[in-house]
Amino acid sequence: MSERESYKIITSEGTGEIVEKKSRFIANVFSVDSQQDAESKIAEISKKYWDAKHNCYAYVIGPNGENTKCSDNGEPSGTAGKPILEVINGAGLTNTLIIVTRYFGGVLLGTGGLVRAYTQSAQAGLAASEIGVMTYAQKLTLTVGYNMINNVQYYLSQNEIPIADSRYEADVQFDICVKESDVSHITEGLTQKCEGQIQITEGNKGYYIL
Numbered sequence: 001m002s003e004r005e006s007y008k009i010i011t012s013e014g015t016g017e018i019v020e021k022k023s024r025f026i027a028n029v030f031s032v033d034s035q036q037d038a039e040s041k042i043a044e045i046s047k048k049y050w051d052a053k054h055n056c057y058a059y060v061i062g063p064n065g066e067n068t069k070c071s072d073n074g075e076p077s078g079t080a081g082k083p084i085l086e087v088i089n090g091a092g093l094t095n096t097l098i099i100v101t102r103y104f105g106g107v108l109l110g111t112g113g114l115v116r117a118y119t120q121s122a123q124a125g126l127a128a129s130e131i132g133v134m135t136y137a138q139k140l141t142l143t144v145g146y147n148m149i150n151n152v153q154y155y156l157s158q159n160e161i162p163i164a165d166s167r168y169e170a171d172v173q174f175d176i177c178v179k180e181s182d183v184s185h186i187t188e189g190l191t192q193k194c195e196g197q198i199q200i201t202e203g204n205k206g207y208y209i210l
Contacts, residue, residue, distance in 0.1 A: 027100045053102050060088050080118045177208040
């Protein structure tokens with residue numbers, strides 16, 4: 001397929017902090033959907049930490065990481081933004097912004113020391129965040145009578161397929177998302193488990209957390 005099969009995103013944002021030779025490095029990790037969203041978060045953090053010496057950042061946006069930017073924000077070239085970007089890329093993340101705020105402690109760290117400090121603080125920010133995998137998948141809506149609820153739930157549980165949504169009306173509907181390559185075999189398995197008493201409707205294809 002032309003679409004990337006899966007990519008990682010931030011599902012819960014976090015903040016990490018390290019102290020290096022009296023300098024304080026605070027890493028804020030954000031999930032962002034666009035460059036505008038990222039720029040808005042950067043402005044917000046710059047305002048919050050207005051008294052800090054530097055607010056350096058990097059972001060990667062798009063399923064294939066097509067929109068990338070990093071900034072040293074006054075630190076020596078290549079010592080802040082690039083190391084933060086490498087942490088994002090190293091974790092395989094996209095739609096992710098990391099801003100590292102530095103409060104200068106009076107001791108110069110040198111270029112090598114700065115690279116290490118910005119790398120470690122970005123890693124600390126990620127460690128405080130949660131990461132999820134977005135997989136290119138097919139949405140399926142399962143419609144059954146109330147007498148088949150247990151059959152459906154048992155099959156989905158056995159195959160480790162979470163229910164994304166459920167609706168209990170005249171019939172019962174369950175929404176699930178599965179990899180494209182698994183659609184036919186899951187459709188067959190559910191039909192067999194429900195003795196043919198199930199309607200399976202294919203919905204949108206797209207990126208979902210499975």
